[in-house]
Amino acid sequence: xxxxxxxxxxxxxxxxxxxxxxxxxxxxxxxxxxxxxxxxxxxxxxxxxxxxxxxxxxxxxxxxxxxxxxxxxxxxxxxxxxxxxxxxxxxxxxxxxxxxxxxxxxxxxxxxxxxxxxxxxxxxxxxxxxxxxxxxxxxxxxxxxxxxxxxxxxxxxxxxxxxxxxxxxxxxxxxxxxxxxxxxxxxxxxxxxxxxxxxxxxxxxxxxxxxxxxxxxxxxxxxxxxxxxxxxxxxxxxxxxxxxxxxxxxxxxxxxxxxxxxxxxxxxxxxxxxxxxxxxxxxxxxxxxx
Numbered sequence: 001x002x003x004x005x006x007x008x009x010x011x012x013x014x015x016x017x018x019x020x021x022x023x024x025x026x027x028x029x030x031x032x033x034x035x036x037x038x039x040x041x042x043x044x045x046x047x048x049x050x051x052x053x054x055x056x057x058x059x060x061x062x063x064x065x066x067x068x069x070x071x072x073x074x075x076x077x078x079x080x081x082x083x084x085x086x087x088x089x090x091x092x093x094x095x096x097x098x099x100x101x102x103x104x105x106x107x108x109x110x111x112x113x114x115x116x117x118x119x120x121x122x123x124x125x126x127x128x129x130x131x132x133x134x135x136x137x138x139x140x141x142x143x144x145x146x147x148x149x150x151x152x153x154x155x156x157x158x159x160x161x162x163x164x165x166x167x168x169x170x171x172x173x174x175x176x177x178x179x180x181x182x183x184x185x186x187x188x189x190x191x192x193x194x195x196x197x198x199x200x201x202x203x204x205x206x207x208x209x210x211x212x213x214x215x216x217x218x219x220x221x222x223x224x225x226x227x228x229x230x231x232x233x234x235x236x237x238x239x240x241x242x243x244x245x246x247x248x249x250x251x252x253x254x255x256x257x258x259x260x261x262x263x264x265x266x267x268x269x270x271x272x273x274x275x276x277x278x279x280x281x282x283x284x285x286x287x288x289x290x
Contacts, residue, residue: 030073033069126239129239130236130239130240133232133235133236133239134236136232137229137232137233137236137249140225140228140229140232141229141252143225144222144225144226144229144256147181147218147221147222147225148180148181148182148185148186148222149180149181149182150180150181150218151178151179151180152179152180152181152184152218153217153218154179157202158202161196161198161199161202162179162199164196164198165195165196165199181218181222184199184203184263185259185260185263186256186259193263194262194263200263203219203263203264204263204264204265206219207219207220207264219264222260223260223264223266223268223269226256226257226260226269226272227268227269227272229253229256230253230256230257230269230272230273230275230276231272233246233249233250233252233253233276234250234272234275234276234279236249237249237250237279243283243286247279247280247283250276250279250280250283251280253272253276254273254276254277254280257269257272257273257276258273261273
């Protein structure tokens with residue numbers, strides 16, 4: 001903060017002291033003049049008071065002497081008054097200048113304070129958004145895990161395909177009976193879809209039939225979850241100030257998207273996966289540069 005107010009008070013006190021001193025000297029000068037005139041009168045009349053004519057002559061004498069003195073004193077007082085007014089005006093200008101500087105400093109401090117508050121509000125909003133994204137990501141992850149552990153709805157064609165696979169990849173009866181999405185897409189098991197082109201075609205046909213008939217299947221539900229999860233992860237990466245931590249979510253999303261898209265080749269999933277691959281590539285290049 002500025003230290004100008006004490007300086008202004010000191011200057012004003014000094015000016016008041018000068019004015020008091022000048023006024024005292026003026027009174028003293030007038031008193032000396034009056035004493036001298038009285039001394040002249042009594043010296044001329046040998047200490048007596050004199051006659052009426054003497055008083056008249058003395059009055060003329062005083063008028064002749066005091067008129068120029070009082071006229072000079074009046075001019076002097078006028079000059080002194082003008083000088084004091086000029087000094088006060090100069091002091092007022094100085095105070096106005098200091099006040100403008102104080103206002104400028106106050107304005108700058110207010111602007112800095114406003115910027116700090118806006119930055120704090122922005123940070124809190126960002127943290128709130130990140131926390132909400134983390135909560136949604138966690139919910140979608142749970143839904144994804146539950147869906148992957150659900151049993152696949154089978155029909156005769158699927159059972160025949162799996163039985164053929166059992167002869168080639170040694171599938172056990174329990175694996176055929178409890179076949180889950182997890183087994184077909186996300187596990188390195190004998191029932192993995194990428195091991196049988198017939199199974200891939202069957203899953204693709206099932207997905208396309210559900211799309212045409214507008215009857216969502218387990219695969220459509222899984223696709224929706226994956227798109228939502230990928231979108232939230234990308235949004236989190238954009239907001240997060242910790243790319244290393246955000247890249248953990250990005251890598252997880254890639255592991256979830258890639259097996260699904262290898263079988264169904266979804267246009268939307270492909271777009272999300274491309275964005276995620278771009279983020280991971282950029283992170284790798286940045287790490288190499290660093």
